[in-house]
Amino acid sequence: MLKYILLGFLNYSPMTGYDLKRIIDHSTAHFWHAYHSQIYTTLARMEDEGLLTSETDDSDDKLSRRVYTITPTGQAALAAWQRQPLTSLPHGKNELLVRLFFSADRKTEEVLDELRIQRRLHQQQLELYNHIYLDDYLNEAPPTEQQNVAREMVFWQMTIDFGRAYEQMYLAWLDETINKLTELD
Amino acid sequence: MLKYILLGFLNYSPMTGYDLKRIIDHSTAHFWHAYHSQIYTTLARMEDEGLLTSETDDSDDKLSRRVYTITPTGQAALAAWQRQPLTSLPHGKNELLVRLFFSADRKTEEVLDELRIQRRLHQQQLELYNHIYLDDYLNEAPPTEQQNVAREMVFWQMTIDFGRAYEQMYLAWLDETINKLTELD
DNA sequence: CTTTAATATGTCAATAGTGACATATTATAC
DNA sequence: GTATAATATGTCACTATTGACATATTAAAG
Numbered sequence: 001m002l003k004y005i006l007l008g009f010l011n012y013s014p015m016t017g018y019d020l021k022r023i024i025d026h027s028t029a030h031f032w033h034a035y036h037s038q039i040y041t042t043l044a045r046m047e048d049e050g051l052l053t054s055e056t057d058d059s060d061d062k063l064s065r066r067v068y069t070i071t072p073t074g075q076a077a078l079a080a081w082q083r084q085p086l087t088s089l090p091h092g093k094n095e096l097l098v099r100l101f102f103s104a105d106r107k108t109e110e111v112l113d114e115l116r117i118q119r120r121l122h123q124q125q126l127e128l129y130n131h132i133y134l135d136d137y138l139n140e141a142p143p144t145e146q147q148n149v150a151r152e153m154v155f156w157q158m159t160i161d162f163g164r165a166y167e168q169m170y171l172a173w174l175d176e177t178i179n180k181l182t183e184l185d
Numbered sequence: 186m187l188k189y190i191l192l193g194f195l196n197y198s199p200m201t202g203y204d205l206k207r208i209i210d211h212s213t214a215h216f217w218h219a220y221h222s223q224i225y226t227t228l229a230r231m232e233d234e235g236l237l238t239s240e241t242d243d244s245d246d247k248l249s250r251r252v253y254t255i256t257p258t259g260q261a262a263l264a265a266w267q268r269q270p271l272t273s274l275p276h277g278k279n280e281l282l283v284r285l286f287f288s289a290d291r292k293t294e295e296v297l298d299e300l301r302i303q304r305r306l307h308q309q310q311l312e313l314y315n316h317i318y319l320d321d322y323l324n325e326a327p328p329t330e331q332q333n334v335a336r337e338m339v340f341w342q343m344t345i346d347f348g349r350a351y352e353q354m355y356l357a358w359l360d361e362t363i364n365k366l367t368e369l370d
Numbered sequence: 371c372t373t374t375a376a377t378a379t380g381t382c383a384a385t386a387g388t389g390a391c392a393t394a395t396t397a398t399a400c
Numbered sequence: 401g402t403a404t405a406a407t408a409t410g411t412c413a414c415t416a417t418t419g420a421c422a423t424a425t426t427a428a429a430g
Contacts, residue, residue: 002416004283004287008283010286010316017378017380018378018379021378022270029276031277031286032278032282032415033277035418037380037381037417038416040379040380040381041382063380065423066379067358082284082287083291084298088306088308089306090278090279090280091214092215094217094347097217097344098186098216099343100343101340101344102190102267103267104336104340105267108259110270113270117272121274122274125274142288149295154285154369155287155289158365159285159286160286162279162358162361166354169350169354173346177343177346180208201408202408203409218387219387220387220388221408221410222388222389222411222412223387225410226411227386259379305408368427
């Protein structure tokens with residue numbers, strides 16, 4: 001998956017691994033995260049596969065700054081991936097639910113403390129979606145043709161809307177769960 | 186993580202890898218999935234680590250049926266994991282959002298088709314949560330002391346409630362997104 | 371000027387997860 | 401009774417992901 005995220009961003013403009021890391025952190029990280037270690041190794045592999053080419057501005061004494069550019073092969077791979085629709089549900093993973101599932105033998109107050117910590121974290125996350133998020137998309141977005149940005153924004157906004165809806169749902173569920181547990185003694 | 190799910194279930198009763206696979210499929214799979222290949226290899230590793238012991242009912246001509254039992258070390262590891270609260274947000278992954286994020290250059294109708302497929306899938310998932318789900322928990326649950334089942338049920342129900350809230354949120358977002366896209370031309 | 375922090379690029383070992391392959395046993399259908 | 405499906409147990413190669421380690425450059429602070 002990271003492969004297609006990298007192709008997707010590089011399809012706008014050539015960039016270094018670090019550029020991609022920054023952009024991902026400010027955009028897709030909320031629904032697909034990657035450490036820089038994975039980004040660098042994946043870029044190298046993609047170059048081997050012929051999806052990308054790279055160049056270092058060889059002033060030799062400077063730090064490398066390897067700039068990656070998407071190839072026609074890479075663009076074809078991206079397009080093929082886009083055309084193939086997702087026809088299944090993902091195997092969602094939620095560590096908190098795992099913990100809750102096996103919490104019957106824990107002290108209620110201990111579980112409540114844990115849920116309250118989560119409540120605070122999700123409250124913060126919701127604040128993030130409500131405020132700074134859209135600006136980041138604009139500031140960090142790679143330079144692209146101005147006439148298309150409007151359409152891009154529509155799709156980006158949809159992912160933000162999802163994030164907000166998700167956090168609101170999560171908070172409501174946490175409140176309900178905390179209430180139920182509080183009345184359990 | 187799978188390690189603690191296995192410890193959690195084996196803490197109720199000794200079981201084989203296949204038993205665990207079945208129980209996971211009917212319970213935690215909705216928030217933590219595992220293939221049987223991973224379950225078998227993880228069980229073997231956990232036995233090496235001293236968290237489990239295993240026995241095969243050696244009728245020799247029969248298929249092995251390796252029954253795993255949690256050790257005191259395993260119970261201690263489970264208890265330690267339970268006590269250590271989760272203090273961070275997970276790095277959520279959502280392939281659909283990745284695809285949507287990079288869908289600005291796709292034909293609107295193609296994206297809509299994909300979203301409608303997802304709508305159908307999530308509708309089915311919600312039906313699942315609304316009907317069969319709680320029964321499965323009861324039928325597939327390992328035998329445990331009857332007096333504690335009530336408390337267990339409270340916690341299991343919370344994870345089901347989350348699943349339902351999640352699918353409802355997802356469907357509402359899909360509807361909203363489909364509407365917005367429909368009015369985009 | 372020089373220490374310090376922030377920026378930037380990478381490698382590596384280990385763990386987690388996927389999906390295909392292999393194969394044996396038990397139950398069911400015909 | 402036998403073909404077929406369902407049950408059951410495992411291995412293996414590969415890919416993905418994590419988190420620690422290493423290190424160099426540039427900016428800022430004092």
